[in-house]
Amino acid sequence: MPIFMIGTQRSGSNLLRLMLNEQPGIVAPHPPHVLQRLMPLMPGYGDLGRDENFSLLVDDVCRLVELNPVPWEGVTLNRADILGRCRDRSLAAVFGAVYDALAEARGARTWCCKSLANIVYLDEIERCFGRAAKYIYLHRDGRDVAVSFRKAVVGEKHYYFIAKEWAETQRLALKLRDRIGRRRFFSVAYEDIVAKPKKTMRALCRFLGKRFMPAMLEFYKSDEAKRAAGSSDLWTNVARPLMTDNTKKFLREASAEDVRIFESVAGDVLDALGHERVAVRRGEERAFTEEEIRQFEQENRRLKEEVLRGTDAEDLKRRDRQAALLAEIRARRELRGAA
DSSP states (O other), X not given: OEEEEEEOSSSSHHHHHHHHHTSTTEEOOOOOOHHHHHGGGGGGGOOTTSHHHHHHHHHHHHHHHHTOSSOOXXXXXXXXXXXXXXXXXXXXXXXXXXXXXXXXXXXXXXEEEOOGGGGGGHHHHHHHHGGGOEEEEEEOOXXXXXXXXXXXXXXXXXXXXXXXXHHHHHHHHHHHHHHHOTTSEEEEEHXXXXXXXXXXHHHHHHHHTOOOOGGGGGGGGSHHHHHHHHHOGGGGXXXXXXXXXXXXXXXXXXXXXXXXXXXXXXXXXXXXTTOOOSSOOTTOOOOOOHHHHHHHHHHHHHHHHHHHHTSOHHHHHHHHHHHHHHHXXXXXXHHHHHO
16 A cells, blocks of 8 residues: 655654654655656657656666665565566656565565655645545644744755745645545644654554554664664754754744745644744734845845755755766756757
């Protein structure tokens, strides 16, 4: 059974996938973000009905997985085997095939992809996996998400742009819930995971048709958690017990103006998810001028550069391995177009 975690980064997705990974029937590896990274490049592969084009796609997907910052342990991606596992000739099918191979190697019947950007590719996922697919919608107070993004090497840095992206993603997830129904859709708040982990994980396991295992709450002791924590500063917390006080950080760490900006942009979504506003009442949201947005863009660029300068060089090098492959694929596409 394929499980797709959807939502926004910096919402506890690595925490949740490590908890799920401790259930013996589920494998939840660190994601290589196959759909997010390769879907925009698909026109360069041409007609996938041609064996050479589809084989090239299979090889590129396998290479992307093999260059993942957190390695997939215990599986060798044999290209012929992956080809044979594909449901059809599509990127989604190759994506599913590599996850199927990992699950089989680990003795599991269910896999979970925690690439939250999969929410953008719901049509492709539904077309490939159909009713077999289940979705876990992980959400967190967007103002705390913004606090986390401000420190991370990934993502936007100004509250205006973080709020826009966060709100749009939550709206997509809520539309999916209404579209497919609750039998295949489970909504879980980060705040509930850290406040009442046992109750929350029991409910999630019931949804997945799996038994709750106490080891799920001791995820931080696992080798997988240690590998993730050692691979990037983004994930150091996953090698520690649950941080029960890791909520409402925006009240301590965000400026009053940043909170006002966020609530003006995404207040309706905060309302829908049950998060109390603290700065902007409903109906009093501020509309920003073009000049203000240009200033936000300048500040966003400055903050990104500042974070990048402070990022560990080895962390960047691990990320560059996948980036180099994607650059190679783009160059190949340009050569084909020039031929």
